[in-house]
Amino acid sequence: MPRGAATASGTAGARAVPEATVARLAVYLRMLGELADRGAETVSSDELATASGVNPATLRKDLSYVGSYGIRGVGYEVRPLLHHLSAALGLTHRQAVALVGIGNLGHALAGYGGFSGRGFPVAALFDVDPDLVGITINGVVVDHVREIPTVCRARHVTIGMVATPAAAAQGACDLLVRAGVSCILNFAPVVLQVPEQVEVRKVDLAVELQILAFHVARRHLAESAGEAGAAGNGAGDGAVNGHAVVQS
Amino acid sequence: MPRGAATASGTAGARAVPEATVARLAVYLRMLGELADRGAETVSSDELATASGVNPATLRKDLSYVGSYGIRGVGYEVRPLLHHLSAALGLTHRQAVALVGIGNLGHALAGYGGFSGRGFPVAALFDVDPDLVGITINGVVVDHVREIPTVCRARHVTIGMVATPAAAAQGACDLLVRAGVSCILNFAPVVLQVPEQVEVRKVDLAVELQILAFHVARRHLAESAGEAGAAGNGAGDGAVNGHAVVQS
DNA sequence: GCAACTTTGTGCACGCGTTCACGAGCGGCT
DNA sequence: AGCCGCTCGTGAACGCGTGCACAAAGTTGC
Numbered sequence: 186m187p188r189g190a191a192t193a194s195g196t197a198g199a200r201a202v203p204e205a206t207v208a209r210l211a212v213y214l215r216m217l218g219e220l221a222d223r224g225a226e227t228v229s230s231d232e233l234a235t236a237s238g239v240n241p242a243t244l245r246k247d248l249s250y251v252g253s254y255g256i257r258g259v260g261y262e263v264r265p266l267l268h269h270l271s272a273a274l275g276l277t278h279r280q281a282v283a284l285v286g287i288g289n290l291g292h293a294l295a296g297y298g299g300f301s302g303r304g305f306p307v308a309a310l311f312d313v314d315p316d317l318v319g320i321t322i323n324g325v326v327v328d329h330v331r332e333i334p335t336v337c338r339a340r341h342v343t344i345g346m347v348a349t350p351a352a353a354a355q356g357a358c359d360l361l362v363r364a365g366v367s368c369i370l371n372f373a374p375v376v377l378q379v380p381e382q383v384e385v386r387k388v389d390l391a392v393e394l395q396i397l398a399f400h401v402a403r404r405h406l407a408e409s410a411g412e413a414g415a416a417g418n419g420a421g422d423g424a425v426n427g428h429a430v431v432q433s
Numbered sequence: 434m435p436r437g438a439a440t441a442s443g444t445a446g447a448r449a450v451p452e453a454t455v456a457r458l459a460v461y462l463r464m465l466g467e468l469a470d471r472g473a474e475t476v477s478s479d480e481l482a483t484a485s486g487v488n489p490a491t492l493r494k495d496l497s498y499v500g501s502y503g504i505r506g507v508g509y510e511v512r513p514l515l516h517h518l519s520a521a522l523g524l525t526h527r528q529a530v531a532l533v534g535i536g537n538l539g540h541a542l543a544g545y546g547g548f549s550g551r552g553f554p555v556a557a558l559f560d561v562d563p564d565l566v567g568i569t570i571n572g573v574v575v576d577h578v579r580e581i582p583t584v585c586r587a588r589h590v591t592i593g594m595v596a597t598p599a600a601a602a603q604g605a606c607d608l609l610v611r612a613g614v615s616c617i618l619n620f621a622p623v624v625l626q627v628p629e630q631v632e633v634r635k636v637d638l639a640v641e642l643q644i645l646a647f648h649v650a651r652r653h654l655a656e657s658a659g660e661a662g663a664a665g666n667g668a669g670d671g672a673v674n675g676h677a678v679v680q681s
Numbered sequence: 682g683c684a685a686c687t688t689t690g691t692g693c694a695c696g697c698g699t700t701c702a703c704g705a706g707c708g709g710c711t
Numbered sequence: 712a713g714c715c716g717c718t719c720g721t722g723a724a725c726g727c728g729t730g731c732a733c734a735a736a737g738t739t740g741c
Contacts, residue, residue: 204644205728211643215622229688238624242691242730249690257689258737274643275650282642293541294638299622303639305646343649344642367652368645370638374463374547376486384648386641390542391551393634394530394592395459395522396452397616398553400632401591402523404615453698477718490700490721497720505719506707 206247210270212237213244215303217267229260281308283342283366285357286349287317287327290372294348295322308340309333313353330360337364348372358385454495458518460485461492465515477508529556531590531614533605534597535565535575538620542596543570556588557581561601578608585612596620606633 202210216236220228230248234241248255248266251273255261271277282305284295294300295310301323310327312318318329328336337345345361347354347369354373361369362383371377371387379385450458464484468476478496482489496503496514499521503509519525530553532543542548543558549571558575560566566577576584585593593609595602595617602621609617610631619625619635627633 202647203728207644207647208640210647211640212624212637214643215639231688236624240730242732243728245688245690246729253690255689256737257735258687258739260688273647275646275648275653276643280642280646280649289544289546290541293537296537297638298537299639300642303643305639305642344645368649370641370645376460376484382652384645386645388636388638388641389460390545390636391463391547391553392456392459393618393636394528394548394553395462395524395551396455397592397618397632397634398523398528399450399455399458399521400523401528401616404630405523451698479718488700490702491698493719494699494721501720503719504707505705506709506717508718 202250206250207274209237209239209243209247210251210274212239213247214267214270214274214276217263217270220263221267225263227256227260227262228266230255233261276304279304279306280344281306281340281342282344282346283307283309283311283333283337283340283361283364284346284348285311285330285333285361286347286353286373287312287314287322288348288350291348292322294346294372295325305344309336309342311336311357330357333357333360334364337361337366342366344368344370346370346372347377351375450498454498455522457485457487457491457495458499458522460487461495462515462518462522462524465511465518468511469515473511475504475508475510476514478503481509524552527552527554528592529554529588529590530592530594531555531557531559531581531585531588531609531612532594532596533559533578533581533609534595534601534621535560535562535570536596536598539596540570542594542620543573553592557584557590559584559605578605581605581608582612585609585614590614592616592618594618594620595625599623 213233216233217228220233230241230245234244237244245255248261251270254266254269282300284291284307287295287310291310291312295307300307307323307325310322310325311330311333312327313330317327320327336342342364343366345358345364345366345368347357347361349357351373354371354375355377358369358371358377358379362379367382368384369377369379369386371385372390374389374391376387377385461481464481465476468481478489478493482492485492493503496509499518502514502517530548532539532555535543535558539558539560543555548555555571555573558570558573559578559581560575561578565575568575584590590612591614593606593612593614593616595605595609597605599621602619602623603625606617606619606625606627610627615630616632617625617627617634619633620637622637622639624635625633
């Protein structure tokens with residue numbers, strides 16, 4: 186990590202879009218898609234914000250990061266905003282996705298319609314198991330992991346997903362990196378080591394459950410211990426602090 | 434949201450553990466498990482932090498939230514810390530999990546060994562499809578969604594997972610809430626409406642990919658625009674700004 | 682054409698989370 | 712036993728993200 190140097194200001198010049206904003210923009214995009222399907226012409230920031238589960242001011246600020254196309258007194262035109270957001274999120278070109286690890290989770294991901302339906306066709310599948318290599322899932326043939334560099338380059342894969350067991354994840358990741366993949370979505374419960382240019386996002390289902398388990402325990406604790414007065418059915422005092430819904 | 438009143442200090446008294454800290458504690462716990470399997474006796478905050486992909490200071494502060502059991506000059510004893518963290522995260526009792534929606538993703542989640550292996554046995558499965566109701570996955574029979582309230586109560590389910598299509602998610606969520614489930618992990622691409630006491634976490638795979646796509650696009654942009662020198666074959670410069678790895 | 686209402690865009694402040702830096706305690710060595 | 716080196720625990724500062732509140736701008740009604 187850099188010390189004090191380069192206080193994030195100098196670099197590109199284009200105002201960097203915060204990570205959290207990018208995540209929300211993707212949600213807005215989906216909501217806009219639904220609105221467009223429903224035939225809506227315009228949306229106010231209030232409507233779109235409540236539908237997305239965020240504060241209206243946050244939404245407006247988020248949209249302002251990518252340049253504002255709203256009409257004061259009216260709201261946002263659904264179709265233009267949808268296209269604009271798509272462009273801002275880099276969805277103008279379909280991004281080919283490679284998936285390594287066709288186990289339990291991998292198989293589901295390979296068959297998941299939500300990816301290709303939203304511009305992310307799963308273009309390559311890999312595993313080491315000889316019984317899996319050669320089979321076809323959703324029209325894509327499973328190749329051996331050693332083919333990752335050649336196949337990924339040939340099919341212009343830009344995003345990799347790692348759904349292997351923990352022990353194999355780093356190796357799969359290394360192969361993807363060697364294939365020129367610069368963004369990786371990691372489902373394996375390990376912290377991947379990657380060169381600086383490569384971006385990794387981690388989705389850890391067991392951790393998600395543990396976070397919830399913590400809240401269950403805390404709730405039980407607070408409920409059995411402290412509560413004396415009040416109905417205890419949740420609302421009211423606000424003893425236990427603030428935000429009930431996280432909706433990360 | 435409250436204005437100035439109750440500046441988060443007065444409340445319960447027990448220092449509230451930040452959400453982000455809880456998420457990291459779960460990661461530390463896993464790493465400690467691996468270390469214990471490997472026969473390690475002690476770990477320093479530096480080792481555990483790098484293994485978990487976080488700053489050592491952050492790790493120490495995180496651990497201090499749940500009471501510190503470290504030994505100055507030595508580090509942390511693996512086994513005691515592991516037990517202590519398990520207790521702090523509410524893993525002393527196994528939390529029964531219910532899964533609604535046995536589609537592509539749901540089937541994989543039902544068969545995923547990582548849950549029951551880490552203290553979260555999948556104790557109930559639900560769907561509306563008559564072809565699915567009655568079949569057995571990993572020793573658990575799929576029940577009809579209408580059975581959610583009775584079955585969940587009978588099996589002491591504390592955590593619910595929603596893996597239905599978007600249109601059915603809210604209904605499934607409502608049934609889980611009525612069954613007394615207070616924590617829900619939502620895989621459907623909708624913002625669930627829940628009463629205040631219920632906590633929802635969202636895992637949205639399409640959004641994750643879109644976030645990565647954004648970074649791919651930004652990288653392409655920066656690379657084609659500004660860059661003049663360098664090989665461009667992947668390794669090397671690292672000119673593009675700051676943090677490459679997010680590992681959320 | 683003017684006034685009033687509606688809704689966007691954004692400067693500002695608050696609070697949270699992360700990181701640094703340093704004091705406090707513990708083990709090992711002489 | 713005393714000193715030294717190592718590592719934890721934590722107070723303080725920085726930076727970021729969020730939410731409020733208000734000005735700018737456009738639209739509708741008269």
